[in-house]
Amino acid sequence: MKSLFSGLLIIVSLFFAGITVYAQAPPPPPAPAVPSISTVEKGVGNGSEQVKVKKGAVALFNELQSRGTYFIKRKMDILRDGFNLKTFLIISFFSLLYGVLHTLGPGHGKLIIVSFFMRDTTSRADAFSLSVIISLIHASGAVFLAVLFKTLLSTVKGLDHLRIQYGFTLFSGILVFILGIVYMIRKIKGIDKHYRKDEPAAAGEIEKLARWKRNLFIGFSIGIVPCPLSLTIMMLSIIYGIFWVGITSVLFLTLAMVAVLYALSVYTIKSRDFVFHESESGRETGIKHHIHLGFEYFGNSALILLGVYFILKGWSSLV
Amino acid sequence: MKKILILLIIIMAPVLSIYAHPHVNVNSYAHFYFDKSGLMGMYVQWVFDPLYSSQILYECDLDSNGEFSGEELAEVEDYYFSQLDQYNYYLDLAVNKRKVPLPEPVNFNAQVDHDDEVVIFTFYLPLKQEFAPGGTRLMVDFVDPSNYTAFTCVQRSLSLNGETEKVKDVVINRLGSIEFTFEER
Numbered sequence: 001m002k003s004l005f006s007g008l009l010i011i012v013s014l015f016f017a018g019i020t021v022y023a024q025a026p027p028p029p030p031a032p033a034v035p036s037i038s039t040v041e042k043g044v045g046n047g048s049e050q051v052k053v054k055k056g057a058v059a060l061f062n063e064l065q066s067r068g069t070y071f072i073k074r075k076m077d078i079l080r081d082g083f084n085l086k087t088f089l090i091i092s093f094f095s096l097l098y099g100v101l102h103t104l105g106p107g108h109g110k111l112i113i114v115s116f117f118m119r120d121t122t123s124r125a126d127a128f129s130l131s132v133i134i135s136l137i138h139a140s141g142a143v144f145l146a147v148l149f150k151t152l153l154s155t156v157k158g159l160d161h162l163r164i165q166y167g168f169t170l171f172s173g174i175l176v177f178i179l180g181i182v183y184m185i186r187k188i189k190g191i192d193k194h195y196r197k198d199e200p201a202a203a204g205e206i207e208k209l210a211r212w213k214r215n216l217f218i219g220f221s222i223g224i225v226p227c228p229l230s231l232t233i234m235m236l237s238i239i240y241g242i243f244w245v246g247i248t249s250v251l252f253l254t255l256a257m258v259a260v261l262y263a264l265s266v267y268t269i270k271s272r273d274f275v276f277h278e279s280e281s282g283r284e285t286g287i288k289h290h291i292h293l294g295f296e297y298f299g300n301s302a303l304i305l306l307g308v309y310f311i312l313k314g315w316s317s318l319v
Numbered sequence: 320m321k322k323i324l325i326l327l328i329i330i331m332a333p334v335l336s337i338y339a340h341p342h343v344n345v346n347s348y349a350h351f352y353f354d355k356s357g358l359m360g361m362y363v364q365w366v367f368d369p370l371y372s373s374q375i376l377y378e379c380d381l382d383s384n385g386e387f388s389g390e391e392l393a394e395v396e397d398y399y400f401s402q403l404d405q406y407n408y409y410l411d412l413a414v415n416k417r418k419v420p421l422p423e424p425v426n427f428n429a430q431v432d433h434d435d436e437v438v439i440f441t442f443y444l445p446l447k448q449e450f451a452p453g454g455t456r457l458m459v460d461f462v463d464p465s466n467y468t469a470f471t472c473v474q475r476s477l478s479l480n481g482e483t484e485k486v487k488d489v490v491i492n493r494l495g496s497i498e499f500t501f502e503e504r
Contacts, residue, residue, distance in 0.1 A: 053493065056494060070368065
């Protein structure tokens with residue numbers, strides 16, 4: 001009985017002591033003075049005079065892209081409510097055009113491709129296979145990730161989506177960096193293959209399987225980062241229950257990307273051939289020889305630097 | 320030789336596009352509030368593109384009524400806003416050409432515009448910049464360093480609330496920055 005009374009006394013004392021301490025805790029800081037904003041204003045209020053408005057090419061590109069996404073969203077809204085052949089064809093054709101604009105804009109590994117094709121031992125067959133590999137991996141990664149985000153990774157929300165994508169950027173950067181280092185070492189050691197203009201002769205020097213593996217590795221390194229545009233379109237199509245519309249749109253975006261990358265690769269090969277054709281006959285001397293070497297070292301250096309850039313970008317966004 | 324140089328330049332052109340391109344487009348607005356002492360603060364509004372807005376709605380509008388309730392608003396803030404502190408809330412502030420630390424945003428709100436089906440974020444920044452003789456030059460820059468999000472300032476004039484201020488030399492860059500000088504009237 002005595003021990004029970006003592007225990008109760010202790011508990012009550014602690015309770016009142018706690019209240020006393022809490023009452024003396026410093027009050028929370030006052031909330032800052034926040035003016036009310038009762039309505040959402042899409043326009044502007046009382047303006048001031050003499051306003052200088054600056055625009056530029058980048059702002060124009062961003063605005064065009066923004067209008068493109070508005071257009072795609074509106075068409076998908078129509079298809080969500082029921083199939084409409086006209087709308088379906090419009091969105092498919094628009095995806096093709098939008099894909100060209102999108103691929104021509106910043107990113108999509110264009111610099112890496114140019115760097116690679118400035119080297120020798122590449123041909124138009126490589127240009128085609130690389131364009132297809134890069135585009136397919138880039139798009140299919142997005143489709144796969146969209147399905148994951150809506151199923152197994154459905155608890156991943158908000159900016160965590162971005163972190164996962166930047167993880168791929170980091171991985172891609174590591175692969176591109178390794179590629180650049182390997183090519184640079186081979187070049188410095190002199191074990192790199194020499195330039196040959198004729199494609200069959202070049203193919204004879206490297207086995208076709210090894211060539212295919214090389215293209216697959218390079219395509220994987222560049223294309224592994226999932227296409228965010230395709231990802232967004234796929235996620236919306238899954239939300240709307242029109243998965244097939246998303247797949248079709250992504251397919252046309254991919255076709256556009258193949259076309260642009262192939263055109264760029266072929267142009268680079270032609271330019272390289274134009275500059276280097278004299279090396280075959282051994283007539284390449286003086287400044288042309290130095291330009292030739294410069295191209296090769298630039299290509300390898302660009303791969304290394306791009307790899308470092310993507311590693312830093314991916315890492316800084318993840319941490 | 321000329322041909323080679325021209326070809327070199329054309330081949331190097333992709334270097335200009337090394338940076339990634341944005342995938343989220345935001346129309347940004349800034350509304351500035353003045354009192355007797357100076358610039359109190361500003362409300363910032365971000366109007367997201369419809370594709371990104373759909374994602375926010377799908378993940379946070381749990382009852383699918385097109386509005387954010389208290390709990391849903393907290394989710395939106397947790398998943399889509401609070402984490403932006405590591406990116407300085409995509410905002411750079413400079414006073415008289417010197418960068419200043421960004422105050423903590425308060426009064427966050429998220430609404431849905433049903434006409435365009437877009438999500439709009441609103442938050443307040445208590446800037447507390449007093450009037451100074453000769454005027455104070457303020458620059459607000461909406462920028463995502465990773466370039467994943469592109470900000471467009473669609474305002475063509477300043478939005479002001481107050482009666483004690485005078486503004487001049489206003490420059491609005493569509494690429495996401497607003498600059499002006501303010502002083503006491």
